[in-house]
Amino acid sequence: MIRVSQPVTGAEELDALKRGLEMAYFGHSANVVELEKALADFLGTGERPVVCVNSGTAALQLALACLDLQPGDEVLVPSLTFVASFQAITAVGAKPVPCEVRENDLLLDLDDADRRITPRTKAVMVVHYAGNPGDLAGLYAWAKERGLRVVEDAAHAFGSSYGGKKVGSQGDMVCFSFDSLKNITCGEGGALVCPDAESARRAGLMRGLGMQRPQATQGGPPSRSAYDVVCQGWRYHMSNLNALVGLEQIKKAPGFFARRQAIAKRYDQALAGVPGLALLPMDYDQAVPFLYTLRVLEGRRAGLIEHLRGQDIETAVNYPPNHMHSLYQGLTNAPLPVTEKLCEQILSLPMHGALSDEQVGFIIEQVKNFLT
Numbered sequence: 001m002i003r004v005s006q007p008v009t010g011a012e013e014l015d016a017l018k019r020g021l022e023m024a025y026f027g028h029s030a031n032v033v034e035l036e037k038a039l040a041d042f043l044g045t046g047e048r049p050v051v052c053v054n055s056g057t058a059a060l061q062l063a064l065a066c067l068d069l070q071p072g073d074e075v076l077v078p079s080l081t082f083v084a085s086f087q088a089i090t091a092v093g094a095k096p097v098p099c100e101v102r103e104n105d106l107l108l109d110l111d112d113a114d115r116r117i118t119p120r121t122k123a124v125m126v127v128h129y130a131g132n133p134g135d136l137a138g139l140y141a142w143a144k145e146r147g148l149r150v151v152e153d154a155a156h157a158f159g160s161s162y163g164g165k166k167v168g169s170q171g172d173m174v175c176f177s178f179d180s181l182k183n184i185t186c187g188e189g190g191a192l193v194c195p196d197a198e199s200a201r202r203a204g205l206m207r208g209l210g211m212q213r214p215q216a217t218q219g220g221p222p223s224r225s226a227y228d229v230v231c232q233g234w235r236y237h238m239s240n241l242n243a244l245v246g247l248e249q250i251k252k253a254p255g256f257f258a259r260r261q262a263i264a265k266r267y268d269q270a271l272a273g274v275p276g277l278a279l280l281p282m283d284y285d286q287a288v289p290f291l292y293t294l295r296v297l298e299g300r301r302a303g304l305i306e307h308l309r310g311q312d313i314e315t316a317v318n319y320p321p322n323h324m325h326s327l328y329q330g331l332t333n334a335p336l337p338v339t340e341k342l343c344e345q346i347l348s349l350p351m352h353g354a355l356s357d358e359q360v361g362f363i364i365e366q367v368k369n370f371l372t
């Protein structure tokens with residue numbers, strides 16, 4: 001089976017894990033701090049601190065917790081996203097307000113979001129679907145005019161650039177995921193890039209159960225002798241073992257990105273103009289694709305999925321819209337017809353660094369065989 005997503009790791013990650021196990025500091029320790037520095041350098045975050053945590057979901061939750069939302073405060077969010085975006089909002093007691101995405105690129109539709117703003121709206125969470133950050137300057141101008149904070153769910157967009165600068169190097173709260181399938185992996189992990197030192201200090205406290213130690217844990221094993229608890233927190237710190245894997249992956253990131261971009265360009269070239277397909281308009285010189293998602297029109301998606309499965313090619317539908325889940329059905333009375341139409345069309349083809357040229361060629365051939 002050609003998998004739709006899969007991690008790429010090698011001897012370097014195995015060696016790093018062995019070193020980590022031998023060091024016997026598995027919690028938040030020196031290598032987590034090292035990874036935070038490496039991420040800051042890689043992304044060019046400058047004064048914007050990076051805080052590593054144990055998942056992208058935790059990064060989103062802590063980013064929202066830094067905004068001091070009150071129960072019932074509302075956060076605009078596209079319905080078409082992984083449920084982690086929604087769970088992070090409800091985890092801090094706020095209300096997700098599901099919004100439409102644009103039909104062509106699956107990014108938040110700001111005109112629709114505008115119509116859903118109420119006096120309780122405090123923030124907007126955008127999702128860089130498939131790795132596409134969209135028009136960030138336009139988004140921030142829009143949010144500023146409306147007095148909204150911005151959380152970028154950049155789980156798909158590690159390595160993507162906007163205006164020649166990496167996602168995370170500018171903006172408000174920017175959250176990444178390093179789970180097993182992402183553009184780089186820590187095994188499991190995530191990070192948030194904060195706009196200032198104070199948010200980073202608070203996020204750092206909250207990831208460690210709100211415990212403040214007299215001596216910071218930087219550069220060595222944490223002092224367990226004394227601590228005070230100063231705020232609500234969660235056990236969201238990144239393990240040193242995961243950080244060691246991340247440190248190896250970040251060295252390989254340029255190669256991973258180039259491979260993903262080359263595969264996406266090849267798909268684009270081969271599938272443009274195939275009847276019944278609509279491709280996402282992405283610039284693969286700027287964006288690093290986490291997914292290669294397209295739209296299958298004319299009700300042919302189920303047949304295509306079946307055909308590809310028969311050829312041992314796995315596909316995925318990213319994602320079932322959140323406003324249709326049992327938990328979230330009551331969130332809105334306003335319909336989301338575009339999202340509901342899209343959820344019948346979207347399909348993700350295999351996209352990962354372990355795909356060979358032959359496999360990509362075979363996938364293209366099989367898609368074309370079915371549709372033409």
Ligand SMILES: Cc1ncc(COP(=O)(O)O)c(C=O)c1O
Pocket residue numbers: 055056057058081082084085127153155156176177178179189190
């Ligand atoms: C859009 C989006 N947001 C958030 C997450 C959560 O990341 P994690 O799996 O690291 O918790 C994911 C993970 O797939 C995602 O796709």
